[in-house]
Amino acid sequence: MKATQITDQELIHQYLNGNEPCLEMLITRHKRKVFTSISLIVHDRYIAEDLFQETFIKVVKTFRSGKYNEEGKFLPWVMRIARNLAIDYFRKTKRMPTITSTDGEDIFRTINVQEDNREEKIIRNQRDHVVRELIRLLPLEQREVLILRHYAELSFKEIADLTEVSINTALGRMRYALQNMRKLITEKSLSLQ
């Protein structure tokens, strides 16, 4: 039985019928999308790990309580939970994600700081690729759509529902995000190969 042939709904049914490994299959299927999205929102690997765990624990609790709405799609629902938890995190810490100016100063200052310590630089390069730093420079609304479309793999309709804007607005934000990413990559002389 190939995992890719089983739908999310079937995995959920199996899990609710006592087949525990189906939950792990479900998490494994979506963990990269969900974790990348969370980590790009909060920009801290350790907080992202916590929020990732909280998200799926909430998923488990909802399954167990019988409150899961089977009519909805699983991934957009999970992303809604993750997004709300990230917003709660920022509320609790009274800290909003930084929107840095696009003049390019900040990104290189960040990178240069890392270069002071070779070991830290290696760890950082493994952990956060430069592209993640560039995404951070995007205006918040553009960044959110880029994360939800490219990394979480939500459709523009699903993004529009989640962020409470029209599909055209979501699409427009994505267009600006991609154009700005192109500019940033060019400005930082990163090769687009």
Place this chain on the structure above:
Amino acid sequence: MNLKITYDDLILYYYGETNAQRTVDILQELEFNQSLRNDFEELCKISAELDKGFAEPNETSVHIVMEESLSSNLEQTI
């Protein structure tokens, strides 16, 4: 061919969100329209850069969720 294909159409096409007819239109236009093809190639390159930003959670995080699931299952059984 001179169909009106916008950058937004290219984005939708790239992410597999165009309907069958629009997909055909875009494919035909890409064949003959060099400017559109350049735009699309650039979109593909940006997307390839973005792909480098993917990250995986630590396996411990998945184990913690699975343990939570097992313990809640046990509670329900009891």
